[in-house]
Amino acid sequence: MKRYNCLIVDDEPIAREIIEKFCGYLPSLKVLASCGQAFEAMEILSSAKVDILFLDINMPVLDGISFLKTLKKAPQVIFTTAYKEYATDAFDLAACDYLLKPFSLERFIMAVGRAEERLKQLEKPLSIIQETSQIDHIFIKAEGKIYKLAFEKILYTEAQGNHTKIVTTDQDLLPTITFSTLQELLPSMLFLRVHRSFLVNMSKITHVEGNRIFIEEMQIPVGSLYRDRFMKALGL
Structure with a gap:
């Protein structure tokens, strides 16, 4: 053991x-x-x-x-x-x-x-991690429907009480799922927590200005507790 x-x-x-x-x-x-x-x-x-x-x-x-x-x-x-x-x-x-x-x-x-x-x-061995990383989507229930969400379409998520707002390239969803639960469902190599209430798709960041992340026209704050880890993820 x-x-x-x-x-x-x-x-x-x-x-x-x-x-x-x-x-x-x-x-x-x-x-x-x-x-x-x-x-x-x-x-x-x-x-x-x-x-x-x-x-x-x-x-x-x-x-x-x-x-x-x-x-x-x-x-x-x-x-x-x-x-x-x-x-x-x-x-x-x-x-x-x-x-x-x-x-x-x-x-x-x-x-x-x-x-x-x-x-x-x-x-876990690297082979298992790589195999797991081949999954490219999750299923989310919201508004009486079940949505298949590809990771590449998710821009960011935002905690809103017992719900979590999921902003995608196509639509915004508000499923009854906690922020921490959703974070566990999303791959950590792609999605990074940058604030107490925000998780961003790193591949969708257009630029960073001060303590703000820009994804298209949207601005997301970077919390002070998360800034060092965020900068390391950027390779800076």
């Missing part, structure tokens, strides 16, 4: 003990270390391979959100916190899950399952 190395970062000793105990129930997890503040975690991450990071948010000196932003190549992150108001920021940083204390073992196992699924996707 594949085992994944875990690091626990939480300033509360009891919280660390609970997570260690929960990890002990899962044979796929190996706890490499458990520490009480971010700077100690930095040293561990620089010297050991960590697959899953259990990270508290409200910590002294450097909080969990700020700590994660400092990592150039982060593990799969599961936030563990008593504060629900940070959830949006956490998912903006591509966290696997957000566990509100006190959380149950069942909820913990679900979060770990999501992290392991992401890790398995990263471990």
